Amino acid sequence: MLQELVLACALATPVCAFAFTGYDLNKLCTKTDPNSRTACAAYIEGAAVGVYNTIEAIGGTTGPQVGQYFCLPADVKPQQLTEAVRKYIANNPDKAAFNATTMISLGLGKAFPCKADRY
Numbered sequence: 001m002l003q004e005l006v007l008a009c010a011l012a013t014p015v016c017a018f019a020f021t022g023y024d025l026n027k028l029c030t031k032t033d034p035n036s037r038t039a040c041a042a043y044i045e046g047a048a049v050g051v052y053n054t055i056e057a058i059g060g061t062t063g064p065q066v067g068q069y070f071c072l073p074a075d076v077k078p079q080q081l082t083e084a085v086r087k088y089i090a091n092n093p094d095k096a097a098f099n100a101t102t103m104i105s106l107g108l109g110k111a112f113p114c115k116a117d118r119y
Contacts, residue, residue, distance in 0.1 A: 022103030023096040026089045029082060041078040044085055047104040048072065070105070071114040084111035 029040035048070075055069055072081075088107030089096055095103065 020100045022089050022098050022100055025100040026086060029086055041082050044081050044104055045078055047101045048108055051105050069114055070108040070112045072112050084108055
C-alpha cells in the first residue's frame, strides 16, 4: 500500500507543478481569506528566492541573457512582491497562461530591475 501511495505522489507531483499558471496564481492572490493571502505571498517569495539563487549559481552577472533577472531591495516587503506580480499579470493577460514562476520572474523583473552598473 505504501509503495502505491509513493508512486501515485511521484506521478501526480509533476502534473501539479506544471499546471499552476499565472492565471491560477492571480486567482489565488485575489482571494481575501488569510490562508489564501498567506499562500500567495509564500509562493511568490519562494519562487523569487529560487529564481534569484538559481541565476546567482549560474553566473548572476549576465542578467536577462540567462533568464528574467531582478534585484530586490533589502527592505522589500512581501506585499510589494505580490503587488508587482499581480500588476504584471493584469497588464499582460496574454501571458497569464505561462507557468506561475515565469510570471513571478517577469513581474519582479519589471518592478525591480537590476541597475546597469551591477553588470
